[in-house]
Amino acid sequence: MVRSTPIRPLPVPLPDGVIVLRLRRVSDLGAIAAASYDPETRRWLDDAPMDEAARNTSMARVEEAWRSGQAAPLVIADAETDEPVGIINLQFRDDDVATIAYSVFPASRGRGIAPRAVRLLTGWALGDLGLTRLLLEADEANAASLRVAEKCQFQRISSRTKANAAGVQHTTIVFARGRS
Template sequence: MVHTRPIEPPTAPLTDGTVALRPRREPDLAAIAEASHDPEIRRWLDDEPMDAQARRGWVARGEELWRSGKAAPLVIADAVTDEPVGSINLQFRSDTEATVAYGVFPQCRGRGIAPRAVRLLAHWALSDLKLERVILEADVRNTASIRVAEKCGFHRLDTRSETAAGDGQQSIAVFALYDSVPG
């Protein structure tokens, strides 16, 4: 069952006082576009680096994802300065389940931003959106994302093998967090 209902962005940024999750804005575009070319982000995410065409209509595409109910794309921002430090996206598989994908800008890594952002998003998805399950998938070689899943209380469900572009086979660790507040 595909998710088809529109999703309303949070009325206020989701925040823990250190990071804030909020809808993307035009001023965020330059930082997001630059980060899309980062080799570490490119290594783990399937998204293509942003070119001039991808930059056009970026905010409008994000708004359409919310309206269509396909995804909830958010910027991870510094809670004090509101400067973007990464991005996070909830992608709906059904009315009860979604996957989370995220990236932290290179200059902001190592500060615990990813676990904070994933906790905030998972809490919102499970409590406000009433999802039953949030899935986090990570290449088994991506030790940073494996640690994020574990720090956020996700339970490892499985490891599956899939074909990767130009990389042959890859093993994906699948984690889930169920309709309870992450720790």
Template structure:
């Protein structure tokens, strides 16, 4: 699917596939999607490294969170994908292209994988797939991602996908479970002109 960026609703139904995965939009009307979203963002390993701006602790909050993401997709400012197995359609995790700034050609990437899907290269395959989509269909120039210092797994995913380490951002994100204290984050980025990384 080629995005028509003149249409503010163009990102709401985007799908892309490859590397054994299907990326499809989260559906706030689907109870299964809401349950998977809630499980993902309340998982202890996720919470160790991430503190969402708006806390989500229950089913209603999870549905509201997905509804807000769907609205951003309709506006064209971000798109949130379910990472699903291409064969079984089983939900494996999440990847999002956020804070899309079309004039500058820049966006930010975020991702997580459900516990039972970890250790299978899911995040690496999803990041390579979504980067190809963003550079190709959105014609973005730069994709950024950051992670808490010490999150070695996320760092390795970024580097395997051609997202170079660019430096440490001091006090850039919340401490785990807090909104009154901050910690450093590593910044990674990949340009459309960078070499394509090896296949997953």
């Protein structure tokens, strides 16, 4: 399920002094594609790495996500250089609920970027977009993502165990946060 109305793309970047959330650009695709092959990233995602075909259609898919109300895909950029350091996406379940997904690029990990990005996106989603609830899912073995959820005041609400594409069982922890 998606929103019943399109999402207006972020009119201005969301800054916090260290990072900024902004619309994706063609110039970001090289960094996004390279990060999609990173072994640590691959460990936590079921998505295929961004091959040339996916790279060629990426911007059209991003525009369609905004237009259709499916998602709000953004880049996490360094506030000083504007270089991409990660990606973050708001995936709409309906008009009131969305899931946050993110990935910080290898060279930028360990600098507190993910919590900053999640806080910025949470404020925009619960404030400007008027959502009532956000979800964040993390593999129970992904200690860094579990810490991000907790730092950003998401509360653990459930877990589920399933097999991944390779048949390996893993447990996903689901966190939620609503308007204060």
